Amino acid sequence: MATYSINYAGISLTTHQKFTIAKAITKIHADVTGAETYFAQVIFKQLDPHDCFIGSVLLxxxxxxxxxxxxxxxGEQMKKQLLVELEVAIQSxxxxxxxxxxxxxxxxxxxxxxxxxxxxxxxGDDSVWFSTLPVGIQKKLNFLNS
Known part of the structure; x- marks a missing residue:
């Protein structure tokens, strides 16, 4: 339900850093929104710094x-909290x-x-939706949520 795409340039992230960021994003999303952890996806993509411009100036x-x-x-306050907590975790x-x-x-x-x-x-209707999923998917999601 939440897909977080991370594009980065001029920095290398190790697999461990990516894992740590993905775990933090998943936890923050679940804690702030109340959604189950299996609803958060995190996708990383490293960009060539020569392909990134801000105000038409090379990064x-x-x-x-x-x-x-x-x-x-x-609500607006929830989205602000989500942004702030995500930024702090990524910065760390x-x-x-x-x-x-x-x-x-x-x-x-x-x-x-x-x-x-x-x-x-x-x-707010997550549990009803979950109950309509095939049993195999429910088991997979329960595992992801543990």
Whole structure:
């Protein structure tokens, strides 16, 4: 239900750093929104610094760009908390300064999303949605959530 894409340039992230960031994002998303952890995906992509421009000027220092797509239906304060906590966690793991981490949250109407083969539920209807999934998928998601 939440896909967090991380594009970064001018910095190398180790597999351990990626794992640590993915784990932090998943926990923060679950803690702040109340969604189960299996609803968070994190995707990393390293960019060539020569392909990144800010204000039509070539990037002159390392940057990390986080774009989060979440289900609509959450309040403004929750989204602000989510952004702040995500930025702090990424800063801690990556060693980047706050001005080098740019983060965005985009909302998508749940009926415009499919995960695990099913249209996603409105915020708050997760348990009903979960009960409609095939038993094998339920077992997999329970494992991911543990």
């Amino acid at each position: 002159d220092e390392p940057h990390l760009f986080l774009s989060g797509q979440i289900r609509s239906g959450r 793991v990556s060693g980047l300064a706050g001005h080098q981490i740019w983060a965005y949250i985009d909302e998508i109407i749940p009926c415009q999303m499919i995960e695990y083969g099913q249209i996603l539920p409105a915020v």
